[in-house]
Amino acid sequence: MRTIAVVNQKGGCGKTTTAINLAAFLALEGRRTLVVDMDPQGHATLGLLHDAVQPSQTMYDVFVHHSNGRDTRLQDVIRSAQPNLDVAPTDILLSGVPEKLAGVPNREAILKEALEEIETSYDYAIVDCPPHVGLLTFNALYAASEAIVPVDSSFFSLHGIGKLLETFDVLAKRTGHKIGVRALATLYSGRTRFAREVVEEIHKHLPGRHFTTVIRHSMKLAEAASHGLPIASYCSRCAGFDDYKALSAEVLQLESRPAGDAVRPCAPMLTSEGVVFALEAPEAQQVQLVGDFNSWALDGSEMTHAGGVWTQVLKLQPGRYRYRYVIDGKWCSDPLNAEVEPSPYGGDNSVCVVDETVVDETVVEQELR
Secondary structure, eight states, rough: OEEEEEOOOOOOSSHHHOOOOHHHHHHTTTTTEEEEEEETTTTTHHOOOOOOOOOSSOOOHHHHHHHHHOOOOOOHHEEEETTTTEEEOOGGGGGGHHTTTOOOTGGGGGHHHHHHHHTOOEEEEEEEESSSSSEEEEEEEOOSSEEEEEEEEEEHHHHHHHHHHHHHHHHHHHHHOOOOOOOOEEEEEETTHHHHHHHHHHHSSSSTSSEEEEEOOOHHHHHHTTOOOOGGOOOOOSSHHHHHHHHHHHHHHSSSSSSSSSSOOOEEEEEETEEEEEOOOTTOOEEEEEEEETTTOOOBBOOEEEETEEEEEEOSSEEEEEEEEEEETTTETTOOOEEEOOOOOOOEEEEEEEEEHHHHHHHHHHHOO
16 A cells, blocks of 8 residues: 655645545546545545535544544544545544643554554555644654655745655654655646746756646636535546646556555566666665666656655667666666666666567556456
8 A cells, every 4th residue: 555645834735635636536547545634624524525424433533542542443434435535534633632642652653553454455545634743744754655745836835845854854863764755836827937936946956856747726626625526526627637637647657566566676677557667766866767768868857756766667669778777966777687788988778678579468468457
């Protein structure tokens, strides 16, 4: 199960909207998806459960049973929203959890332990975090292997990214848990020069750690949420539908094997999604993949980072391809691929061969599923 926290200590940047709509599109792609509402405001709950019946049990009950001996598990509170899409609801009572659990040992790991009990039931868990850093947010980050940071087009959002990255560093130092972080530009209005400049700054300062998709401002997103529906179930002819569908496609591109398995470093591997390149480089700030397939150009070659592993999926025609990884500006051959050839410019190029027969078998297998 891939657990993704949607987090930013700044409010009003589209966290809940992103959690709801990304989850809905993943569900439409056949992924069993759970939205965990960790914001005491309960907006993800309201945005997915259109009925007005108050849940009898919420995330508050899951947390407090650790301190008073009650036997409330995550599966006890989960409710179905749509096919393949469930919600672990919450309400304002969750705001009292930090005080309730003061002094409780290992309290940052409660959500992680709860999710481990249901990890075989879902392919994705999307955790909607509160707009501040505290016990609830630390629980979400400790449980997650990835984080999406929605960033709206404002000066304060750019400043907030730096503060949030400091939070990830604190978590890593305290627990040894590292998270793959990617920024997502939201509430974008291309009509203003400043908005365009903010997106450019995100790409400049977070190379390889941002989504290509930009979420444009759309009133239909707000309308859908007011009806307790994701945009996919409300309006298919709007910018919000197109953008969150594109975001889900980017998230799905990181899957190098069947849903629910983690991406691991490997030599180039052919899957139904394409050829997967995966390199372990947890300390790197940027990793690029260059080769014959992109004319060895650095522009647009950034790989995506998740849990210390950098990945990219390419649709390649049958043939023989030379390639290298560029790790923080240093050109390197693939350490997991023994097939190399000398480069006229020094060092070795790694070699990847895409066999036509294998491609055909993969396509047939995909069609039979």
